[in-house]
Amino acid sequence: MSNKNHQNTLHVHVRWRPLNESEVAGGQIEQQSTAVNTSSLLSISVNSQSLGNGRPWTSPPAFQAVLEPQADNAYVYESIVAPAIPKILEGESCNFFAYGHSGSGKTHTVIGYDYEEDSKVGLCLAASQRLFDSLNSLRANGRETDDDKCRLGVGFSLFELRKNTAFDLLNGRKQCHIREGADGKTHIRGQTELLDGGRVRVQPLAQRACWTFDSLREELKQSLGQRAVGSSTVHNQSSRTHAVLKLEVVNRRLVEARRAVVERESELVPVGKRATDIAIEEQTRGVMKSAEGAWVANPDYRVNQQRIDEALAEKAIYEARVEAAEQHVSTVLSSNEAGRLGGKMVFVDLAGAEYQAEKGAQNVKQRVKQTPQERQEARQINTDLLALKEVIRAWSADEARIPFRLSPLTMVLREHFVGVAGGTSAMIVTVSPAKSQYAATLNSLKYGSLVGTVSS
Structure with missing residues (x-):
């Protein structure tokens, strides 16, 4: 572990999903987590007898916590995301990444497949609910104004990246362009409109301002229906894109100022x-x-x-x-006396990549067969994920130059790393306990341990 005096730290957590019915007969990976020496981080050991040598792999101390299969989404939220809510209400920002192979539970964790039941709601909706509850409580206690233009709500944007292209899911999945401006910032630009008098309006990435949780939930459900999924050899609803969802504390004055x-x-x-x-x-x-x-x-x-x-x-x-x-x-953002305006939470559901089995694997079920298109997508996904690891390493080391230009993914996340006050970030590595998924699980844990080691 490096000795750093700064505060940029990304905590890495591991979440084991339960075995599904089709995996029970195949058996479960042997795994255990232990604290090593005086480190507050955990080390994970995994072993699968389906590999020829049967030798376990053990990570260095890299993980903040290991969440067992019985932990539901509500528990994950309270353990990892909930502590950040007070910081958001102070105008700060935080990032949450879900990383793992296809079928390991990333989308279930971040987005969720049930929008009503508390134990199954994804982290982004659980955070939205808590933000609205907190804002409503502040208003009820007279700590927020009743002025309609200053009333606080939650704005959200949602886009996905696939093959170096961004798609705005709040605007009919329209293609957007990723550009670095003269200001050094990355801009995601949508459609260009020709207006009267020769005016040209370049639409920014859409942000939907919501003033109740119910309206945000409905808007989010509609926009998520635009997300691209594909049937891969691993998972019939595999996320072939990186999805980036941003929640921000806004008011109508801020929305109007940005429109101007x-x-x-x-x-x-x-x-x-x-x-x-x-x-x-x-x-x-x-x-x-x-x-x-x-x-x-x-x-x-x-x-x-x-x-x-x-x-x-x-x-x-x-x-x-x-x-x-x-x-x-800038004036509107700074005029909010309580400093709540502009606080952000960014949730990134990283695309799932499939991996080949470790050399020496004897069980052919370990070998993941991919179509040419899947191999091409996997190469791009892995390029993005390696770039993300390098950005996290440089960001955690407080280096003067952080290589955001390595991939479109890291380019669009630039402002969220730069804007994180106190380095509040977390990665959830989702993994499968099934022996048939051992190779992919091992690669996910190796990636997570690398990130956890360089960022701790």
Whole structure:
């Protein structure tokens, strides 16, 4: 374990899912977790007699907790997510990742397949419910204003990444573009709309502001129906994408302020284009080709610098309007006296990757057969996951340069790592206890131990 003085720490937890009916006859992986020396972290040992040598694998001390199969979603929520709610209500941010092979229970953990029963609700909905309960309690106790524009609610955005492309699940699964802006930040841009007067509106990733938990739950259920799944050789409803869901404490003033930024940007587009066109036109007229083919000053035309300056001055006015709108967003965020506005929780349901069996495996059932498309998807998924590990390592070590550009996944998560105050993050490694899944479970535990070791 490294000795670091900073606070950037990602806690890694392991969640064993129960055996399903079809796996009972095949047997269960032998596993145990122990505390090593004086470390507060746990080490995990696993063994499967289905491997030829039968030797156990033991991790270094890397895991904050090991959740046994009988632990339901409500227990997972209270153990891992609930402690972060007070921080969100103080305007801070936190990240939660679910990692594991297909069929290990990632989506069940983060999203859930039952939206009503408390023990089965996914972590994101359980967190939403607790946020609304806390906000309602604050309002009932007179600690929050009744002003409709300042009333706090929860906004959420939901998108998925597949093959280097983002899809906005709150906007009909429309394709979005991932770009790094001049400000050094990553922007997810949606559809481009042509408006009257030559204005161009580039839609940002959609955020849906909700003022009750019931409305958020219904919106989330509808948007999750847009998520792409595929029938893989491991799981007939395998998540072939990374899903990123962000919850944020918002109010109507903040929503309107952000909408105004988009409008001011759309007004700037035609003005900026006109300034560029005028400058190019004047400079083009001011030169000509000589008899030798070289570009020289045109003696018959004098560049109208006043025209260029006037166009640039108009552009500067509109740029100032954009800047003022952006500043207003910052003012709204900072004007919330209790500091609750802008607090974020980010849940990432990482795509499940299938792994080949360890060398020497004798049981052919250990070998995962993949189609060419699955192999291609698995390569991209593994590239993303390795990039995420490197980002976590650099972030935990408080390095000056964090390699967010390694993959689209780490690019879109940049703001969530940079914006985490005090380094509040957690990863849940979901694994199967079935012997038939030993190779995939072992690889998941190895990945989790690497992340836990570098981030602890």
